[in-house]
Amino acid sequence: ISRSSILNKRFFNTNFFLALLGISLVAISVYLWKTQETRNLAQIQSGVESKARSYSSETEIRFSSIFKSLERLSSRGKPRDETDIDTWTKDATFYIDTFTGLKSIAWVDEAYIIREIVPLQDGLYLNQRASEVIEDPLDVNLWVPVYEEESFKGFILGAMAIDALISPVLTEMNGDYMLQLSDEDAVIFKSDNWKGPQEGFVVSKIITLENTAVLNLAFAPTEKLLNSAILDARKTLAFGLLFSFITIVAVYFAQQYNAAALISKSHYLDLFNASQDAIFIINLKGEYQDANPAAVEMVGYSLTELRQMRARDLRPEAKA
Numbered sequence: 126i127s128r129s130s131i132l133n134k135r136f137f138n139t140n141f142f143l144a145l146l147g148i149s150l151v152a153i154s155v156y157l158w159k160t161q162e163t164r165n166l167a168q169i170q171s172g173v174e175s176k177a178r179s180y181s182s183e184t185e186i187r188f189s190s191i192f193k194s195l196e197r198l199s200s201r202g203k204p205r206d207e208t209d210i211d212t213w214t215k216d217a218t219f220y221i222d223t224f225t226g227l228k229s230i231a232w233v234d235e236a237y238i239i240r241e242i243v244p245l246q247d248g249l250y251l252n253q254r255a256s257e258v259i260e261d262p263l264d265v266n267l268w269v270p271v272y273e274e275e276s277f278k279g280f281i282l283g284a285m286a287i288d289a290l291i292s293p294v295l296t297e298m299n300g301d302y303m304l305q306l307s308d309e310d311a312v313i314f315k316s317d318n319w320k321g322p323q324e325g326f327v328v329s330k331i332i333t334l335e336n337t338a339v340l341n342l343a344f345a346p347t348e349k350l351l352n353s354a355i356l357d358a359r360k361t362l363a364f365g366l367l368f369s370f371i372t373i374v375a376v377y378f379a380q381q382y383n384a385a386a387l388i389s390k391s392h393y394l395d396l397f398n399a400s401q402d403a404i405f406i407i408n409l410k411g412e413y414q415d416a417n418p419a420a421v422e423m424v425g426y427s428l429t430e431l432r433q434m435r436a437r438d439l440r441p442e443a444k445a
Contacts, residue, residue: 154365155362157361158359169350176302185333195283198269201213261286265287304344313340327345329344403424405436416431
């Protein structure tokens, strides 16, 4: 065992090496933590963008279906007698039962007087002027003109509840996201969990409702979802720091053991080399592994030469 080997090993037993190892492990843990946190938040942002695009498209499709159903109703013209009115009422009832969000359908004549309405409800009366109807701020009114041979005969008026229209979206959000709808500068709907969304995570989409309205959909993750992503990343940090601590402790005790071993080996070398008696170290095959200076001087061979010999090769007469 050479002294240079012992000195090299001693470096790994120093406090400097232990401190360097600790700093490196902590730095790696912090890097993994921040990388994981960035990745988690990026995945949430990507999900918000995807869901906002999907939900705005779904809402437009639902609205378009309702609008086209009212157009079909208007294409049948103005109801003239009891049979027409009965058929119109049944059709209107069918559409209301079929389409989520459609609250009522009214027949408004060319003088803007409400002649028929399904179903009857507070604030809406027969023979009432449509302009006198108090509109619910959470409703969008659909005005579909009715013509007979190019003559204007009135409107089909559909009242659509925005909250009911987007109820399928609210169900899919599962409390992890929040949503707000606005018309120009006025907020017409927001989910119950809507609270100041974190900047940088809000996605806005335009919803075009045929020729009736243009709404802005603002979609964002909840604070709970963001905190969950951050907490997952912190678990990575906690695991990394725990691993670092265990590793440093293990290395510390290994250093203590190695230091004692190195001292013992160094002491052995000092005794081995200083001995006035010839000492040979031979393996089970009879090959010389080592010899102290006194042994080398006694036989007259160098240590390199001895290591190429076997014990039986060494005879008194070999020293000429």
